[in-house]
Amino acid sequence: MSGKRDKGTGGNPWVNQPGPDEDQDEPEEQLPPSPWNLEVQPPPSPWGGSAGTGGHGDPGAPGSGPATQTSSAWGDKVGPPSLRRPAPAKKKGFQLPPLLIPIGAGLLVVAIVAVVLVALSGGNDKTSQNPPSTPMSTPTAPKTSYQPPPNAIPVGFGVSVVPAPGWTLYTKETAGKQVAVFPPNQAEGARAFFWVRQKRDVTANAYLLGIVEGETEEEITQLGAVRNLPCPKDVLVECVAIDYTSTFTKNGVETKVKGSIETYRRKDGVVTALDFRTNADFAPKAEADAAIMKKSVIDSM
Incomplete structure (x- = not known):
């Protein structure tokens, strides 16, 4: 040993060196181009989005939506979008809660029975409601010792x-x-x-x-x-x-x-x-x- 590092034949002994066969790049087998690998531009969206932007869907998500998930241009059994604004949903009128219906019917029956009872008991008789008025008293002559004569x-x-x-x-x-x-x-x-x-x-x-x-x-x-x-x-x-x-x-x-x-x-x-x-x-x-x-x-x- 001379105290100097032995460089050997060159290179790093700790790094695997490629063999003689791996240094040579072998050409890969070239396949004929497939028509399915060709990029197909989506049809223009009627909602104003450009091809590849997802139209009315998620921006930046190319071809998103049902139209790109089916074989049909607008999806299976999905017609093209209409340009008309959809009609607003009809508002339903006031609906009585189902629980109140039997309660209301019971109150109505009670009211009818009360009216019948009042009619049978003489409800129009005002004498039972208002006490008879006291007739106006006739003033009486004050006591006096005067005795009128017969020709008065x-x-x-x-x-x-x-x-x-x-x-x-x-x-x-x-x-x-x-x-x-x-x-x-x-x-x-x-x-x-x-x-x-x-x-x-x-x-x-x-x-x-x-x-x-x-x-x-x-x-x-x-x-x-x-x-x-x-x-x-x-x-x-x-x-x-x-x-x-x-x-x-x-x-x-x-x-x-x-x-x-x-x-x-x-x-x-x-x-x-x-x-x-x-x-x-x-x-x-x-x-x-x-x-x-x-x-x-x-x-x-």
């Missing part, structure tokens, strides 16, 4: 009037009571009358104004002011009066009239009106008689 004419609610001598009941009047005085031997054309009538649930002032307007509706009238009267009895709560003069023409004859109206309202709501009216030429005698009759009415209240 009852008016209502305990009130009466005693006619003065020469005054008779005017039978044609239906509201309240009216007495009148006529000329001698005459049954028409009263020279004066005294009328007592009543009304409920109204003030004495309102009742007075309504009467005076009716009495002088077609006359030339001069009204005085409505004045308050001192109520002569504790049972009275409102007392008012008014005086007037008027003129009317009948059958070409002009007649002057004097009149007065007094109204008295009791605590029970009954208002009594004293309506006095006389020809001006008979006023002195009529006014004296009217004062007596007014007192009889007030005493009976």
Whole structure:
């Protein structure tokens, strides 16, 4: 050994060297070209993709889709794609859940039975629902020690009037009571009358104004002011009066009239009106008689 590395014949002893037969490349057997190995371009896609891009399918996946997986250009039993947009699926209307159908039928049967029972039990009878209304009570006359004389004419609610001598009941009047005085031997054309009538649930002032307007509706009238009267009895709560003069023409004859109206309202709501009216030429005698009759009415209240 000389201390130098023996290179041998050359090359690396740790690497297998090819044999003499492997250094020579033998030519492979050449086969004739096959028509099945030729590249076939796919037909153009109607969906806008170029050949080899997969058309409407996965981009970059050449020939993907059913058309490339079957012997048909568009796949087995698959027609060419239509250019029309597919019709939208019809939306189904509201459908009652099947579970609610028997429940609804049961409720309907219960409602029908209830209606039948109400009809049989007299459901339209309102007397069982609403209690009978209490009839309005009629005011009763307050207790008084006054005893009307036998010739007193009852008016209502305990009130009466005693006619003065020469005054008779005017039978044609239906509201309240009216007495009148006529000329001698005459049954028409009263020279004066005294009328007592009543009304409920109204003030004495309102009742007075309504009467005076009716009495002088077609006359030339001069009204005085409505004045308050001192109520002569504790049972009275409102007392008012008014005086007037008027003129009317009948059958070409002009007649002057004097009149007065007094109204008295009791605590029970009954208002009594004293309506006095006389020809001006008979006023002195009529006014004296009217004062007596007014007192009889007030005493009976």
